[in-house]
Amino acid sequence: MTTPSSMFGGDPGTATLARISTEFDAIARQMSTVSAEFAELRRIVAHPDDPGRDTAPVSQPAPHTPTPGLTPPMVATPPRAPGRPPGTPPQPWTPSRPPFFPPRQATTAPPPPPGAAVPTPMPRPPIMPPPTTPTFPPTTPTFPPAGPTPRVAAAARPAGPSMSERIGAAAERGLIGKILATAGVGVTLIGVALLLVLAAQAGILRPEFRVAGGAILAAALVAGGMWLRGRTDGRIGAIALTATGIAAGYLDVLAATRIYEWLPIVPGLGVAGLVAAGGLVLAHRWRSEHLGLLVVVPLIVLAPVLAGGLDTTLIAFMVVLCAASAWVQVGRDWIWLHTVRLAAPTIPLTLVGLVGLAGWNAPGSSDPVFAAAVAVVVVLGVGGALLSMSTTRHREVVAGLASATTIPALFAGSAMHLPGAVILQTSIALVLIGTVLIGSGFIGSGAATRVIPDSVAQIWSATALLLLFVAVLVTFDGTVAVAVLLGLATVTGLVARTWSTTSRVLLAGSSVIWAIGFAALLDAAPPYVLADADLIGRAANLEVVVASLFGASGALILAAGWARLTDERVSRAAHIAAGVVVVYALTAISVTAGVLVGGPDGFLAGHVLATTCWMALAGAALAYARRRGGAARTAAVTGGLVLVAAAIAKLFLFDLATLDGIFRVIVFIVTGLILLGLGAWYARALQDDPAKSRSATTV
Structure with missing residues (x-):
């Protein structure tokens, strides 16, 4: 029997080379077929409209005829999958495409004749798996295309209507007719x-x-x-x-x-x-x-x-026009017509006040017609706002217009005699305050009688406060005006604390008035005057004492109000500022009152009292810290200790050099006793409360 080894001289390597040569021939024929198919595809793409070319026969590779005596190629065993441990039997493998050669047909050898020796088949060489060539990614670097990167074109916006289309749309809306009319x-x-x-x-x-x-x-x-x-x-x-x-x-x-x-x-x-x-x-x-x-x-x-021209006849006519046209607003929410109606008398009345303020001859400056006209216009504005409050969509605007009718009253001092102007301003302010109190349910049965929203109440409250501020400036001057301004700010701060609907507006307004009054107090009694006996002797009066009292109380009230409505940082800053103001106010009260009562000796006694008050304030701050915790306790303790240090510094830097005789002895003894008492009391308080004692050790 002829074997592949005998055909090639019995060399197994020659047989293997023959099989490899046969396989390469089959691969070449397959690649030729693929090339022909790609050429046909390219032709179809280049000539899609030529149907005759689609039926052209495609050359088929010649059938493979195995060479006699050669063993057909065996299917190579696929390489071991990565990650599979060695020794694991391979999984069945299905080729992704048909083999290059058809499977070899099994042939049955004829049986040998009787008595013939059966040849022993030679052992076949072991089939070695084909070497696996590792694949690597291409090493050719890629570069971006030369030149600027093309920008993506933005989506085209739809074209707007042409001029003729706009004119046609305007005509449809009736705009052309309105213009022509x-x-x-x-x-x-x-x-x-x-x-x-x-x-x-x-x-x-x-x-x-x-x-x-x-x-x-x-x-x-x-x-x-x-x-x-x-x-x-x-x-x-x-x-x-x-x-x-x-x-x-x-x-x-x-x-x-x-x-x-x-x-x-x-x-x-x-x-x-x-x-x-x-x-x-x-x-x-x-x-x-x-x-x-x-x-x-x-x-x-x-x-x-x-x-x-501008005279009382014109003013009277405008007031009558405003009153006679009020019925037009019934059932109508015409805000522009309402504005024009109220502006008709308000503008002439304001011009009268401005003319008088400029020093010119204002018509009717001392005539009660001005006061009556202003009062009627304010009543029309406020009354109209109240009547339309439940139906209008512009409540804040209507309330603002009603407040605008009070503008002539701000210039009443230049248009009429002073007592009448003050009475007019105060009366209008009280009417607004009473209207807000009743309309917001503060006086009455509560929410059931509430017809004024919070925004309207805030607008009218601010207007009343402005009128009172102007009335104070018109009525008083000097340190009396300072005391009255600080008193007004203090009272307003108290009202804001108990009246939550307008608290922010009232707090802001009272803070502004208090700041103006306190600045005037600092101008009337600056700190350096309090340290000079001659200067304070000329500047001392009862108004400074009253103003200082209102300044200190107003600072504390406003600080508490802002602390209730704002965050912790604003609250801390407000309390620090209030503490500084209180220290200054107590010093001014002590020294000024001492000068008013005892003259030069009273100046010395006043500073003794001032140092004592500083120590008393420090003790009050430390006592307040006992009832608080956290940041409030830390702030109170810090403030008390700072005040103690300031009192001791004043004692040695000012009192020791300025005071003489018995006053120097008194101030040192009193201050020392207060310090001893504070130290003993605070130490005992900490022993009584171990929790606070532990927290105080960190202060």
Whole structure:
């Protein structure tokens, strides 16, 4: 029997080389087939519209005919998977593609003849697994493309509407009609003015015909507006025609009053008011705030011309206009018309006060008409705000407008005599405070009677505080004003502590007033004056004592108020500032009172008392620390020890050099006894409370 080894001279290595050569031939044929398929695919991609080419035959590799006498290639055993321990039997392996050669058909050898010797098969060489070539990643470096990196194009925004489309949309909204109607109003009024004024100068018509023609034109325009109102889409035109007719009526009244002098000033203003009343009736019925503004605004501009300037007649007319037009707001939340109504009398009254403040001759400066007008306007503003508080959407704005009506009262001191001005300012402030107390439920049955929200209460409380502040400045001067300002700040701080609805506003306002008063106190009695007997002798008075008392109490009250409403850092800063103020105030009270009572000897006695007070404050701080814990205890102990150190420094640096005789002896003995008492008492207190003793050792 011929074996592969015998065919190649019996060399097993030659047989292996033959098998490898056969396998490489099969691989070459397979690669040729793949290349042909890629060429066909490239052709299909290059000519997708040529169907005839798709059916072209693809060359098939020639079937493999095994060489006689060669053993077909054996399927190589796959390499051991990474991570599999050696000795583990390999898992069944399925090739990912068909083998290059068809499987060898099993052939059955014919049985040997009887008696023939059976040849012994030669042992086959062991099949070695093909060497596995390790694969490495490509080592060729990659570089970014040269040139700037292309930027990604942003998404294109949709094109906006063109100009013609915008004009068309405006026309659909009625804007074009409003513009044309407004222009028509202006042109028509110019024509009426030419009829009444220029025609009179040229002598074209008699005055009676001019005024009558203006009245007829005004009535015709109003009638046309009423007729147009009943037609479809005639609202804009109706408002424009009616406003033009009312304005023409104003001009006609102006001509009859000022140009031809047929009507006195008061009847002329009355006729203009009747014209305005008719226009406001139409505005209320048509539910048009625009028409109401077109009725009231021209009248406000026209009234000074009719009255001939800023005088009591103009003020009275504006107040009557504000009161007579109040009914228009019933059932209507017209904030702009409400603003214009209140501004009509407020602006002239404020101008009167400013004119008097500038030193000019203010009309009606000593006349009670000013006070009555201011009071009526404030009542109209506050009353209107209260009536509309449950229906309006602009509560804060309405409350602010009511507060704005009190602006003329701030300048009352320049428009009228001083007592009357103070009474007016104080009365308005008390009315606001009472309104807030009752309306916010502070006085009454509580929340059931509450008709004023917190924001409105804060606005009116701040307004009342401002009026009282101005009243104090107008009434008092010098150190008396300082004492009253500090007293006002102290009382306001107490009110803020018990009244939570407006506490922040009142605390802020009282803090500002207290800061102004305390700055004035420092100017009247600075620290260096307290250390000089001659200077304090000239500056000492009872007002400084009272102001210092209010300054100290106000500082403590305000510090407690801010500590209740703010964080710990602000609270700590407020208490430190209050402690410094209290030390200064006690020193000023002691020295000033001593000078007032005993003269030069009182100055020495006052400083003895001041040093003693410092030590007493230190003891109070340490006693306060016993009842507290944490940061409050640490702050109190620190403050007490700092005050003790300051008292000892004052004792040796000032008292020892300034005091003489018995006063020096007294101050040292008293201070030493207080120190001994504090030390003994504090040590005993710590022994009584071991927990606090342990915490105090860390201080």
